[in-house]
Amino acid sequence: MNLLLFIIWRFALEQEEDMKTKSRLSRTGRSYHLMMLPGMIFLIVFSYIPMAGLIMAFQNFIPAKGFFGSEMVGLQHFAYMFQLPDIWKIMRNTVGIALGKIIIGTVIAIAFSILLNEIRIKFFKKTIQTIVYLPHFLSWVVLASVIVNMFNLDGSVNQILVGFGAEKINFLGNYKVFPGLIVGTDVWKEYGYNSVVYLAAITAIDPGLHEAAAIDGASWWKRVWNVTIPGMMPIILLMAAMSLTTILSAGFDQIYNLYSPMVYETGDVLDTYVYRVGLVGRQYSFGAAVGLLRSIIGMVLLLTANGLTKKFTDRKIF
Amino acid sequence: MKKRGIGKRLLSILLAGCLMVSLTACSSQNDQDDKGKDTAKNDGTESRPEKIEVTFGRMTIPNGGLPEGDTVEDNAYTRWVEDILNIDIKDAFEANMMDGSYDRQVSLALSSGDLPDIMLVSSRETLKELADNDMIEDLTGVWDQYATDTLKGIINSYGDAALDKVTFDGKMMGIPATTPDTGPTQVWVRSDWMQELGIKVDEDQNKAISLDELKMIAKEFKDKNPGKAENPVGMAFVPNLSDDGIYTMSAISAAFGAYPRTWLESDGQVTYGSLQPQTKDTLSLAAEWYKEGIIDPQLGTRTWDDITSLLVNGQLGITFGMWHVSDWLLNNVREADKNANFEVYGIEDANGKVNAKHVNPVGFIAVVRKGFEHPEIAVQISNMFYDSLRYSPESFANYPEVVKYVEVGGIGVARPMNMDIEPATSLLDNLSDIQKGVNGEIKAEEARTKESQDIIVNIKAYLADPANASTTDWAKYHSRMKGIGLLQALTESGTINYVSPVFPLTTSTMQTAKVNLDKLEDETFLRIVTGALPADSGFQDFVSQWNKQGGEQIIKEIQDQIK
Numbered sequence: 001m002n003l004l005l006f007i008i009w010r011f012a013l014e015q016e017e018d019m020k021t022k023s024r025l026s027r028t029g030r031s032y033h034l035m036m037l038p039g040m041i042f043l044i045v046f047s048y049i050p051m052a053g054l055i056m057a058f059q060n061f062i063p064a065k066g067f068f069g070s071e072m073v074g075l076q077h078f079a080y081m082f083q084l085p086d087i088w089k090i091m092r093n094t095v096g097i098a099l100g101k102i103i104i105g106t107v108i109a110i111a112f113s114i115l116l117n118e119i120r121i122k123f124f125k126k127t128i129q130t131i132v133y134l135p136h137f138l139s140w141v142v143l144a145s146v147i148v149n150m151f152n153l154d155g156s157v158n159q160i161l162v163g164f165g166a167e168k169i170n171f172l173g174n175y176k177v178f179p180g181l182i183v184g185t186d187v188w189k190e191y192g193y194n195s196v197v198y199l200a201a202i203t204a205i206d207p208g209l210h211e212a213a214a215i216d217g218a219s220w221w222k223r224v225w226n227v228t229i230p231g232m233m234p235i236i237l238l239m240a241a242m243s244l245t246t247i248l249s250a251g252f253d254q255i256y257n258l259y260s261p262m263v264y265e266t267g268d269v270l271d272t273y274v275y276r277v278g279l280v281g282r283q284y285s286f287g288a289a290v291g292l293l294r295s296i297i298g299m300v301l302l303l304t305a306n307g308l309t310k311k312f313t314d315r316k317i318f
Numbered sequence: 319m320k321k322r323g324i325g326k327r328l329l330s331i332l333l334a335g336c337l338m339v340s341l342t343a344c345s346s347q348n349d350q351d352d353k354g355k356d357t358a359k360n361d362g363t364e365s366r367p368e369k370i371e372v373t374f375g376r377m378t379i380p381n382g383g384l385p386e387g388d389t390v391e392d393n394a395y396t397r398w399v400e401d402i403l404n405i406d407i408k409d410a411f412e413a414n415m416m417d418g419s420y421d422r423q424v425s426l427a428l429s430s431g432d433l434p435d436i437m438l439v440s441s442r443e444t445l446k447e448l449a450d451n452d453m454i455e456d457l458t459g460v461w462d463q464y465a466t467d468t469l470k471g472i473i474n475s476y477g478d479a480a481l482d483k484v485t486f487d488g489k490m491m492g493i494p495a496t497t498p499d500t501g502p503t504q505v506w507v508r509s510d511w512m513q514e515l516g517i518k519v520d521e522d523q524n525k526a527i528s529l530d531e532l533k534m535i536a537k538e539f540k541d542k543n544p545g546k547a548e549n550p551v552g553m554a555f556v557p558n559l560s561d562d563g564i565y566t567m568s569a570i571s572a573a574f575g576a577y578p579r580t581w582l583e584s585d586g587q588v589t590y591g592s593l594q595p596q597t598k599d600t601l602s603l604a605a606e607w608y609k610e611g612i613i614d615p616q617l618g619t620r621t622w623d624d625i626t627s628l629l630v631n632g633q634l635g636i637t638f639g640m641w642h643v644s645d646w647l648l649n650n651v652r653e654a655d656k657n658a659n660f661e662v663y664g665i666e667d668a669n670g671k672v673n674a675k676h677v678n679p680v681g682f683i684a685v686v687r688k689g690f691e692h693p694e695i696a697v698q699i700s701n702m703f704y705d706s707l708r709y710s711p712e713s714f715a716n717y718p719e720v721v722k723y724v725e726v727g728g729i730g731v732a733r734p735m736n737m738d739i740e741p742a743t744s745l746l747d748n749l750s751d752i753q754k755g756v757n758g759e760i761k762a763e764e765a766r767t768k769e770s771q772d773i774i775v776n777i778k779a780y781l782a783d784p785a786n787a788s789t790t791d792w793a794k795y796h797s798r799m800k801g802i803g804l805l806q807a808l809t810e811s812g813t814i815n816y817v818s819p820v821f822p823l824t825t826s827t828m829q830t831a832k833v834n835l836d837k838l839e840d841e842t843f844l845r846i847v848t849g850a851l852p853a854d855s856g857f858q859d860f861v862s863q864w865n866k867q868g869g870e871q872i873i874k875e876i877q878d879q880i881k
Binding site: 261 | 429431451548549557558615616617618619829830833834837840841844845848863867
């Protein structure tokens with residue numbers, strides 16, 4: 001949703017710059033802005049107004065007393081969070097799993113879109129595209145039971161391992177392999193969908209560049225490396241920077257449906273932890289404090305990423 | 319994992335509730351006969367002139383047993399209540415009580431301040447929070463005025479224990495469900511398999527087996543695979559090793575005198591069961607069994623549902639639970655395998671005693687939203703289900719569909735308030751009625767409750783032809799004659815050694831630290847059993863961590879609370 005708004009906004013800005021000489025707000029610029037209106041209203045109602053509720057993070061919030069009756073406690077919940085014995089382990093798990101998903105997910109999606117773009121038979125291309133998109137639309141609740149069935153000790157994956165003479169691995173109960181399972185299944189689920197954006201970016205590259213490179217004798221590899229990837233770079237940077245904001249949320253519904261106390265060591269992330277403490281333990285203020293902190297860190301990372309890309313590539317995201 | 323933790327705890331407390339519609343000799347036994355002849359005025363179910371809408375928070379369970387076409391919101395029980403009390407039942411929310419969803423819904427209702435008119439809460443903490451925030455009605459007046467003598471007698475059969483739990487500043491803020499002691503956690507063993515393999519246990523015939531015997535059965539079952547299943551399993555447990563009841567290790571730990579996740583008190587000194595050396599002994603033994611392959615190699619990732627399927631698939635022949643598991647879990651095993659039969663045992667400690675905890679007599683509590691104009695409806699519904707439905711079959715004789723529900727039994731979630739108010743001695747009282755009925759000492763109609771009367775019929779049918787009996791008859795026979803039968807045998811021989819846990823209100827440190835401590839405990843115990851941590855140093859470490867991370871403080875707070 002936000003990404004969509006952002007893209008429309010960029011279009012609007014570009015149009016405006018083109019038309020600057022004519023009038024302050026050109027007709028096309030204005031219609032683009034109009035297109036943003038429903039989205040903006042949505043954003044204000046569902047994202048900005050609820051921000052007032054963040055005051056909970058600084059209160060000892062009791063539902064019946066409401067925002068005005070609850071006692072203010074300042075930064076107490078933040079202090080409490082950092083003295084929890086497990087907080088660093090949980091942070092490590094969260095960032096580790098999230099980074100794994102971002103990096104591997106991006107690389108695979110880019111590679112996949114480049115390869116898919118090479119396919120010339122339209123029917124075949126569309127079929128593959130549909131097949132790899134599909135998992136994106138399945139909920140983790142459903143997928144989790146499929147994954148449990150495949151990866152448990154008696155599951156098909158272990159039967160294959162045994163067939164090759166290897167030892168059985170309790171993927172869901174072994175804290176050493178659990179993060180790998182989480183990252184792997186998430187990448188599998190999402191790479192098809194994520195590649196849509198990259199595929200669009202590739203299509204937007206001027207075919208003339210490819211032809212010129214081919215005439216100059218560049219191999220396929222060289223063309224990918226020197227034409228396709230640089231052409232995709234703005235979108236790659238945008239997507240990477242956007243996903244940095246999610247670095248502290250490693251995917252609640254996926255992990256919640258797959259983890260167990262056996263893998264808390266590496267699998268308990270901020271979301272699942274806050275869920276157990278916050279909602280089930282009914283500590284709303286604490287939950288809000290963690291959420292707020294996560295958003296702040298996400299924002300700082302996004303701004304940093306923007307600054308860095310501007311410095312090193314001379315392109316900025318916004 | 320908290321969600322399972324809560325589910326399981328609910329289970330032990332409640333679950334019990336949902337299926338054990340039982341009954342007993344209670345104070346009003348004598349007025350019972352006159353009841354039907356009285357006008358509707360006296361049975362506490364006065365109608366009201368104008369139909370009003372009442373909203374409820376409702377519980378569901380997967381496979382709740384509702385007949386085709388009936389829903390939680392609209393079924394024989396709700397239609398009966400709607401008709402008698404002239405109300406219109408609407409569900410504000412419905413949620414699964416087994417996995418903690420119901421509790422979450424209650425939490426959400428509480429935080430939004432938007433309560434249904436009547437709902438159940440599962441803990442005194444929630445009740446207190448509601449009372450402190452002035453969100454619920456004081457029921458003292460309507461209880462005195464509307465509750466029947468029978469109902470009051472049932473609650474009083476616990477002395478003050480039941481009412482005290484719902485009373486704050488002298489005001490009765492909720493109607494307590496009451497749960498009689500169910501005795502020790504029972505071991506249910508496939509007796510058809512034991513026969514097939516020629517396994518003999520319990521030579522002294524005291525209905526209690528030793529840990530060694532348990533281990534032997536599990537090993538035989540696993541090695542010889544009488545269920546002819548792929549991947550047979552010796553024993554399987556849910557991941558929260560400290561939990562009580564169904565699919566847990568509580569029977570094994572009790573044999574060591576260990577009561578994990580339980581607050582105990584002796585001479586004014588509060589202790590936490592999980593920290594005691596007995597708990598360590600339990601874990602060491604379990605670790606040994608795990609290593610030998612007798613305990614499920616997938617311990618820790620097997621969920622409740624997984625274990626049920628192990629049983630149904632014939633991979634597992636030993637399970638742990640309460641007397642009523644045959645009615646709603648093991649009946650699935652019989653459905654799948656007509657030859658399946660179970661024998662029930664307690665596990666004895668080194669002195670030949672079977673240890674058990676007294677249960678918290680109060681489980682669910684029904685509360686009424688502050689400002690609801692007819693708080694008496696909650697009391698009237700209680701009268702209908704916990705008095706009329708049990709003791710006065712004539713009161714619902716005009717509602718054939720209700721009669722049918724009662725006969726089938728076990729459709730607890732259909733009730734607007736899915737709880738039970740049971741007299742303290744109801745289990746054994748009912749069993750003795752049933753035994754007499756089955757032996758022909760009394761006629762079925764002479765049993766004190768409608769439910770017992772029906773069960774006598776079931777059991778007679780089962781005994782007439784065990785091999786071809788229906789699953790319902792099979793289940794009733796097992797739950798009563800074997801499940802409660804074990805409790806009766808152990809009680810009569812004086813084999814049960816009861817301990818009385820402390821049931822404290824949540825203290826301030828508990829609120830901030832308990833989730834963490836529970837996580838530490840669940841994680842450590844699993845790792846000890848699966849061999850990832852050495853039992854001795856791992857446990858020692860756990861104890862000091864636990865104390866350091868707020869546990870010591872919690873114990874102090876509980877001590878102050880019970881002073």
